Amino acid sequence: VSRIQVTPSSEAWVAAAVADLETLLVDHAHCEKRAASTAVRFLFKYSDWTSLVLPVSRLAREELVHFEQVVRELKGRGWRLRSLASASYAAELLKVVRPAREKASGLPHSEATVDEMLVSALIEARSHERFVRLIDAVRGIDAPLADFYASLAEAEARHGELYLELAEEAAGGSVEARLVELTAYEAEVIARPGLPLRMHAGPA
Numbered sequence: 010v011s012r013i014q015v016t017p018s019s020e021a022w023v024a025a026a027v028a029d030l031e032t033l034l035v036d037h038a039h040c041e042k043r044a045a046s047t048a049v050r051f052l053f054k055y056s057d058w059t060s061l062v063l064p065v066s067r068l069a070r071e072e073l074v075h076f077e078q079v080v081r082e083l084k085g086r087g088w089r090l091r092s093l094a095s096a097s098y099a100a101e102l103l104k105v106v107r108p109a110r111e112k113a114s115g116l117p118h119s120e121a122t123v124d125e126m127l128v129s130a131l132i133e134a135r136s137h138e139r140f141v142r143l144i145d146a147v148r149g150i151d152a153p154l155a156d157f158y159a160s161l162a163e164a165e166a167r168h169g170e171l172y173l174e175l176a177e178e179a180a181g182g183s184v185e186a187r188l189v190e191l192t193a194y195e196a197e198v199i200a201r202p203g204l205p206l207r208m209h210a211g212p213a
């Protein structure tokens with residue numbers, strides 16, 4: 010996502026991901042499901058936000074298609090979807106969402122909404138960054154998987170841009186200053202040590 014610059018994933022994370030593609034794909038499947046669930050939640054929470062409804066509904070459908078695709082990629086390699094504890098990456102990011110009561114008069118939405126959209130944009134941007142890294146990292150050992158990551162990278166970049174545009178609409182203007190703060194916080198969360206390998210966690 011060109012307007013959102015997350016920090017580069019570490020070589021250690023890329024190496025751990027390549028060394029355990031089964032865990033990576035299983036967690037990835039759950040991530041796609043969560044992305045769809047978050048989008049559907051927004052459809053209920055913001056049911057009267059006209060410019061959100063159709064693009065976010067489409068996004069939710071795309072995430073479920075991604076989910077189905079990842080499950081097929083698992084199957085094709087003789088693996089299966091299993092439950093796997095999340096590393097709470099998104100939950101950690103949402104901890105810094107500002108309270109809704111700080112809504113300034115005249116603004117279309119509260120600061121909480123701006124932050125929610127920015128956190129979603131950052132998650133999509135991080136997914137994009139990791140898929141791009143994985144394309145080259147897995148090319149030599151699993152070329153079809155590299156092609157799959159390339160197709161997903163395009164979609165996640167688009168999703169990041171959509172959530173950023175919604176954040177700007179919610180703020181009624183630029184969100185640059187808050188995006189800088191949240192990007193720095195995301196960099197800290199993604200680099201937390203001692204977590205098991207996940208799409209959004211693992212070796213820093």
Ligand SMILES: [Fe+2]
Nearest residue numbers: 041044072075
């Ligand atoms: Fe996705």
Ligand SMILES: [Fe+2]
Nearest residue numbers: 044133165168
């Ligand atoms: Fe996405």
